Amino acid sequence: MSSENRVLVVGAGPSGLLLAGDLAEAGVSCTVVERRVQESQLTRAFAVHARTMEQLDARGVADQMLATGVRNPVLQFLRIDLSRLPTRYPHVLVTPQYHTERILRTRALSHGADIREGWEALGLTQDTTGVDVQVRAPDGSPQTLRAAYVVGADGRNSVVRRSLGLPFPGRSAVRSMMLADVRLADPPQKPPTVGAVGDAFAILVPFGDGWFRIMAWNRHHEMPDNAPVDLEEIRAVARRALGRDFGMHDPRWISRFHSDERQSPRYRVGRVFLVGDAAHVHSPAGGMGMNTSIQDSANLGWKLAAVLRDRAPGALLDTYEAERHPVGRRVLRMSGALLRGVLTTPRLLIGVRDLAARTVLRLPPVALRLGRAMSGIDIAYGAPAGAHPLTGKRAPDVLLADGRRLYEVLRGRRFVLVTPADAPLSASVTEAWHGAVECVTTPSGLTSKSVLVRPDAYIAWASSEQSPRRRADEIGQTLAGLCGGGMGPSS
Numbered sequence: 001m002s003s004e005n006r007v008l009v010v011g012a013g014p015s016g017l018l019l020a021g022d023l024a025e026a027g028v029s030c031t032v033v034e035r036r037v038q039e040s041q042l043t044r045a046f047a048v049h050a051r052t053m054e055q056l057d058a059r060g061v062a063d064q065m066l067a068t069g070v071r072n073p074v075l076q077f078l079r080i081d082l083s084r085l086p087t088r089y090p091h092v093l094v095t096p097q098y099h100t101e102r103i104l105r106t107r108a109l110s111h112g113a114d115i116r117e118g119w120e121a122l123g124l125t126q127d128t129t130g131v132d133v134q135v136r137a138p139d140g141s142p143q144t145l146r147a148a149y150v151v152g153a154d155g156r157n158s159v160v161r162r163s164l165g166l167p168f169p170g171r172s173a174v175r176s177m178m179l180a181d182v183r184l185a186d187p188p189q190k191p192p193t194v195g196a197v198g199d200a201f202a203i204l205v206p207f208g209d210g211w212f213r214i215m216a217w218n219r220h221h222e223m224p225d226n227a228p229v230d231l232e233e234i235r236a237v238a239r240r241a242l243g244r245d246f247g248m249h250d251p252r253w254i255s256r257f258h259s260d261e262r263q264s265p266r267y268r269v270g271r272v273f274l275v276g277d278a279a280h281v282h283s284p285a286g287g288m289g290m291n292t293s294i295q296d297s298a299n300l301g302w303k304l305a306a307v308l309r310d311r312a313p314g315a316l317l318d319t320y321e322a323e324r325h326p327v328g329r330r331v332l333r334m335s336g337a338l339l340r341g342v343l344t345t346p347r348l349l350i351g352v353r354d355l356a357a358r359t360v361l362r363l364p365p366v367a368l369r370l371g372r373a374m375s376g377i378d379i380a381y382g383a384p385a386g387a388h389p390l391t392g393k394r395a396p397d398v399l400l401a402d403g404r405r406l407y408e409v410l411r412g413r414r415f416v417l418v419t420p421a422d423a424p425l426s427a428s429v430t431e432a433w434h435g436a437v438e439c440v441t442t443p444s445g446l447t448s449k450s451v452l453v454r455p456d457a458y459i460a461w462a463s464s465e466q467s468p469r470r471r472a473d474e475i476g477q478t479l480a481g482l483c484g485g486g487m488g489p490s491s
Contacts (some may be wrong), residue, residue: 008147015276016153017104023299024111047287049377069095156277170262185247280328285338302455
């Protein structure tokens with residue numbers, strides 16, 4: 001591999017493709033190796049939550065995503081109303097994972113990422129200057145590719161993670177879950193449809209193109225992943241859990257799988273990082289797995305680009321694990337608790353469980369809090385002692401004085417300094433970081449706060465201080481920590 005290829009990503013799933021697109025867009029040479037040679041229709045993820053949609057909006061592809069699926073303002077698994085969430089995307093978008101991969105792949109290629117299909121990673125070694133990855137080329141020949149950094153986005157059986165000697169502790173969450181994409185002779189009037197009767201569970205979700213995803217589980221017939229499964233078995237579970245099978249027919253694929261709850265103790269070893277399922281796997285409850293994976297890459301991408309372009313100190317890369325490992329742990333606990341609540345409730349207590357859930361979720365503060373947690377918009381990162389309470393939190397998509405939205409400005413993949421129109425700061429405040437920061441203002445009277453927003457749409461600094469000198473000093477200190485000593489106008 002040429003020394004110009006600074007990052008090698010192993011795996012072309014959603015997390016690997018978003019990362020490749022971010023790096024390539026930032027001008028960092030990036031190669032992706034993927035052992036698959038064609039697009040797979042066997043995709044388990046189908047839920048895209050609000051925070052992921054916001055990240056896609058900040059990359060200019062949210063509208064493309066919305067056009068591929070069905071917007072559901074209610075999270076049916078818990079019957080949580082998402083319509084009141086403070087976001088442009090107050091819903092869960094139901095769309096097959098292959099649409100997500102197609103859109104992210106197109107974006108990555110458009111920015112110059114090198115995506116190599118049929119290349120299988122076999123192992124890696126690293127030294128103080130780079131990483132050597134042993135691969136098998138499409139013609140079967142062994143080759144070694146070298147990069148400054150490697151990112152393992154290669155799933156739950158990650159070769160990258162195993163090559164690092166990292167354990168993957170955890171347990172099986174549910175065994176013998178059956179999946180299929182089917183047509184329906186008699187579709188439900190108000191999909192999605194969810195049902196659980198103690199020893200059987202099923203959820204039926206529309207993709208909006210005539211296909212439906214069915215997930216079904218039978219406590220009394222838990223088989224190995226490689227055991228055969230046919231549509232009649234799925235129909236039988238649907239009739240038990242949902243009351244009828246809606247005339248399922250013509251499956252385009254059927255699969256049986258087990259779901260694990262596992263997390264790597266480390267997301268970084270030297271010059272190698274883990275994202276997505278290579279770092280954590282969760283139960284399917286709540287549809288948070290793929291969303292967490294994509295958001296891992298949104299966190300890591302700008303940091304790798306900044307370091308490789310000499311715009312940030314190497315210590316910035318340490319913050320990836322510090323910020324994302326707690327998020328993975330939280331999602332693992334939430335999704336596991338949801339799944340066990342559905343699948344382990346004795347049949348005689350199901351009515352009590354459902355009544356208790358409906359009663360609690362009728363309380364608006366509880367429903368809103370759960371909706372924020374499931375959608376990911378309440379995710380926040382740790383802030384230094386004494387920092388403003390907004391530091392580390394998600395940046396809302398505010399309207400700016402020039403008519404743009406904040407997330408439209410973030411498509412430049414830079415920091416954005418937002419100040420009130422009636423208390424603006426001179427451009428000289430960020431002059432030392434020319435090209436890394438864009439300065440904008442909010443309309444007069446909208447807010448009294450100034451905020452510095454990171455490229456991944458989280459707040460790096462905030463202040464209500466009205467003294468321009470004080471705010472300028474604090475902004476400079478924050479940027480120095482994130483971007484080093486500054487590049488000067490010529491960078």
